[in-house]
Amino acid sequence: MGYEILTFLSLTTIALSGVLIVSGLIFIKTGRKEYHKKAMLSASFFALLFLVFYGLKYFLYPPKHYEGPYKDLYLFVLISHSILAAVNLPLAAVTVFLGLTGRYSKHRRIAPITAAVWIYVAVTGWIIFAFLQMGELG
Numbered sequence: 001m002g003y004e005i006l007t008f009l010s011l012t013t014i015a016l017s018g019v020l021i022v023s024g025l026i027f028i029k030t031g032r033k034e035y036h037k038k039a040m041l042s043a044s045f046f047a048l049l050f051l052v053f054y055g056l057k058y059f060l061y062p063p064k065h066y067e068g069p070y071k072d073l074y075l076f077v078l079i080s081h082s083i084l085a086a087v088n089l090p091l092a093a094v095t096v097f098l099g100l101t102g103r104y105s106k107h108r109r110i111a112p113i114t115a116a117v118w119i120y121v122a123v124t125g126w127i128i129f130a131f132l133q134m135g136e137l138g
């Protein structure tokens with residue numbers, strides 16, 4: 001698969017996942033539990049699709065490094081993004097599991113953390129992409 005198409009697919013799937021998480025939060029805050037469930041399961045599906053496209057891209061076209069003027073900021077965003085992306089996977093799995101098995105009081109306790117981490121990872125993913133577009137590629 002070509003570089004452009006993989007870039008497009010990873011950016012759209014992670015963006016969709018982020019939009020669905022925010023929608024899912026709005027649904028639960030307004031009491032629409034069934035929509036909440038559907039939105040969160042779809043968000044998880046798109047996040048997994050993202051991992052497939054991103055993984056493919058990573059192996060087929062190893063990423064270049066940002067060499068622009070904001071290198072410290074870039075590294076901070078990149079490192080925090082990578083750590084939280086790794087944390088997000090088990091966190092999301094546990095949150096979905098607790099929701100699907102009806103353990104709602106535990107679900108309510110962990111879910112806000114999952115949502116915050118997830119949104120941070122999605123937004124910083126786009127920021128890293130923007131950095132790589134703007135900075136000189138080394």
Ligand code: HEM
Nearest residue numbers: 028033037040041092095096099100104108111112114115
């Ligand atoms: C990673 C995915 C998910 C996230 C980030 C998430 C997030 C949240 C959050 C933040 C709340 C609490 C809202 C509040 O206290 O105002 C909540 C509640 C709830 N979630 Fe999820 N959720 C996810 C997946 C699911 C799934 C798959 C289900 C499946 C049934 C589900 C069912 C519920 C229910 C029923 C409540 C209300 C619990 C209650 O009334 O005590 N959630 N969720």
